[in-house]
Amino acid sequence: MTPREVVSNCRGFFFYLAIFSFVVNLFALATPLYMMTVFDRVLTSRSNSTLMVITLIFMFALAIQAVLESLRSRLFKQLGDTIYSKLRQPVFDTILRFKRQGEGDKHAMEDLDIIKNFMSGVGLKAAFEIPWIPVFLLVLWAFHPALCMIAVGTSVVLFALTWLEDVITSKNQKEANLKQRESNDLMGHILKNAEVVGALAMQENVQSRWSKVNDQYLEQARITLQRVGTIISVSFFVKQVLHILAMGTAAYLVINVQGVTSGVMIASTMLMGRAISPILNVLGAWRSFLNFRLSYARLEELLKDRLWMNEGLRHAPPEGHLSVESLLFFLDRDRTILNGVNFKLEAGEVLGVIGSSGSGKSSLARLMVGIYQPSDGSVRLDGADIFHWAQHGLGEHIGYLPQEQQLFPGSVAENIARMGDAYGKVADVVQAAKRAGAHDMILRLPKGYDTDIGVAGNKLSGGQRQLVAFARALFGRPRFIVLDEPNTFLDGQSELVLLATVRDLKAEGATVVIVSHKPSLLQDADKILVLGQGKQLMFGPREEIMRRLGHVSGVVAPASEIPALGSGIAA
Numbered sequence: 408m409t410p411r412e413v414v415s416n417c418r419g420f421f422f423y424l425a426i427f428s429f430v431v432n433l434f435a436l437a438t439p440l441y442m443m444t445v446f447d448r449v450l451t452s453r454s455n456s457t458l459m460v461i462t463l464i465f466m467f468a469l470a471i472q473a474v475l476e477s478l479r480s481r482l483f484k485q486l487g488d489t490i491y492s493k494l495r496q497p498v499f500d501t502i503l504r505f506k507r508q509g510e511g512d513k514h515a516m517e518d519l520d521i522i523k524n525f526m527s528g529v530g531l532k533a534a535f536e537i538p539w540i541p542v543f544l545l546v547l548w549a550f551h552p553a554l555c556m557i558a559v560g561t562s563v564v565l566f567a568l569t570w571l572e573d574v575i576t577s578k579n580q581k582e583a584n585l586k587q588r589e590s591n592d593l594m595g596h597i598l599k600n601a602e603v604v605g606a607l608a609m610q611e612n613v614q615s616r617w618s619k620v621n622d623q624y625l626e627q628a629r630i631t632l633q634r635v636g637t638i639i640s641v642s643f644f645v646k647q648v649l650h651i652l653a654m655g656t657a658a659y660l661v662i663n664v665q666g667v668t669s670g671v672m673i674a675s676t677m678l679m680g681r682a683i684s685p686i687l688n689v690l691g692a693w694r695s696f697l698n699f700r701l702s703y704a705r706l707e708e709l710l711k712d713r714l715w716m717n718e719g720l721r722h723a724p725p726e727g728h729l730s731v732e733s734l735l736f737f738l739d740r741d742r743t744i745l746n747g748v749n750f751k752l753e754a755g756e757v758l759g760v761i762g763s764s765g766s767g768k769s770s771l772a773r774l775m776v777g778i779y780q781p782s783d784g785s786v787r788l789d790g791a792d793i794f795h796w797a798q799h800g801l802g803e804h805i806g807y808l809p810q811e812q813q814l815f816p817g818s819v820a821e822n823i824a825r826m827g828d829a830y831g832k833v834a835d836v837v838q839a840a841k842r843a844g845a846h847d848m849i850l851r852l853p854k855g856y857d858t859d860i861g862v863a864g865n866k867l868s869g870g871q872r873q874l875v876a877f878a879r880a881l882f883g884r885p886r887f888i889v890l891d892e893p894n895t896f897l898d899g900q901s902e903l904v905l906l907a908t909v910r911d912l913k914a915e916g917a918t919v920v921i922v923s924h925k926p927s928l929l930q931d932a933d934k935i936l937v938l939g940q941g942k943q944l945m946f947g948p949r950e951e952i953m954r955r956l957g958h959v960s961g962v963v964a965p966a967s968e969i970p971a972l973g974s975g976i977a978a
């Protein structure tokens with residue numbers, strides 16, 4: 408769902424808001440009418456009882472106006488909340504997906520907040536008052552055309568000021584927003600890497616970089632505020648002038664024109680204020696309207712035509728037949744990361760992926776679990792295109808251990824249970840931990856499975872994090888498992904457990920892909936895929952590939968030797 412679709416689904420809200428706004432504004436005529444009645448009828452008749460009755464009637468009208476106004480405000484708030492709640496999930500899914508493609512817009516949630524605040528606050532309210540400007544002007548015209556002309560003149564000046572404000576501030580405002588985000592992002596990175604900053608004495612360097620961006624933000628914000636301040640002062644002056652002009656003109660009319668009473672004079676000056684108040688509201692809400700317009704357009708762009716957002720087909724658990732077909736992958740057109748990768752695996756086979764640094768192994772792993780979308784070709788599991796298989800439908804049958812473990816704040820058990828209900832699935836959590844060889848390590852932690860691992864697992868060692876991430880990959884007995892450099896932080900003992908686990912998985916019929924620089928990990932592999940500079944150099948049974956690599960001792964050649972084979976060797 409895009410913002411446009413959501414807003415269009417909220418038509419009912421707009422209908423009721425229009426009705427409420429109509430009635431509230433109608434009641435706004437009550438006070439000028441009261442003043443006119445008091446001046447022209449009560450004061451001339453000197454009747455106390457009339458004054459009392461009229462006062463009570465108008466007080467009742469004001470009470471109704473107050474109640475309606477409060478209901479209208481609630482309706483605005485409800486509209487904002489409804490739009491927010493309908494867009495929250497698609498925006499969350501989208502930014503997660505785009506982040507994974509390396510082009511994420513993590514500020515989309517801020518955009519959603521801006522849309523919500525505009526819809527539930529003064530911004531939209533001002534828009535609903537605009538249609539009332541001509542009505543008030545018509546009433547003024549009925550009093551005397553000169554009064555209407557003064558209000559029109561003032562409105563034109565105020566509109567011109569609003570336009571001028573936009574012209575002289577929008578560029579700076581945009582720049583200020585951009586620099587503020589850049590400055591916050593940089594601060595986030597500095598805090599994240601605080602250890603390195605401290606250890607390598609980088610404080611001064613990073614501080615000066617951050618200050619530079621932050622100063623640019625402050626400067627743009629200062630210019631914007633200064634200009635807005637000037638416009639506000641001029642608008643205030645125009646308002647005061649209007650007031651005096653209105654009073655003066657009305658007094659002139661009372662003196663010189665037959666039929667214009669002092670009641671009309673008071674009522675018309677009040678009405679004039681009422682007529683320009685929507686313009687002042689628009690002026691006040693202009694900035695939030697501009698931000699709303701930007702955010703709305705950004706979210707519309709982000710959410711439209713996202714095929715993956717459709718509810719994916721729910722498949723039965725896959726058997727594990729993998730086919731990678733004419734795979735092409737690039738993040739930007741100038742740089743191909745993978746090209747022409749073609750291979751098949753039967754369920755229960757183990758594939759070892761080797762290749763030099765930067766040859767595309769991790770990218771292939773990500774494509775195989777549906778994180779990246781192929782630029783061409785496909786990755787299919789049991790014949791179904793993995794990328795189009797909805798994440799929640801497919802993910803539960805997949806095990807994936809990324810190079811950086813990517814743990815979440817929470818307990819060990821929650822992390823193993825993929826941040827789901829760990830305590831409802833204790834047996835599964837423990838079983839996954841045991842299979843990953845993590846159980847004993849976890850029991851030695853201060854609170855065992857309940858141990859809080861800290862932000863991104865910073866309370867665990869590298870090896871402990873990897874074991875927890877491995878257990879998470881095995882949680883739910885997946886049928887297809889991709890392990891990207893699973894032994895980076897593991898000691899010899901844990902590595903033996905890893906090998907035994909791979910053997911068990913194979914015996915159970917699960918399909919396993921291991922990306923590794925380390926030949927010893929691939930001794931149980933059925934097939935080996937060799938990548939070099941994004942191309943498939945070789946693919947085939949392990950023994951054959953080892954022979955082609957000139958190996959005799961039963962282990963695969965070190966990755967550093969592989970590029971020397973060149974890219975011309977096809978599988």
Ligand SMILES: Nc1ncnc2c1ncn2[C@@H]1O[C@H](COP(=O)(O)OP(=O)(O)OP(=O)(O)O)[C@@H](O)[C@H]1O
Pocket residue numbers: 508509738744762763764765766767768769770771
């Ligand atoms: N998000 C990204 N943005 C830009 N380039 C990327 C991105 N991810 C990967 N690459 C590029 O794609 C190429 C392959 O990277 P990949 O991580 O797949 O290699 P690898 O074989 O796993 O390397 P290593 O063994 O060092 O982990 C590299 O040249 C890398 O710079």
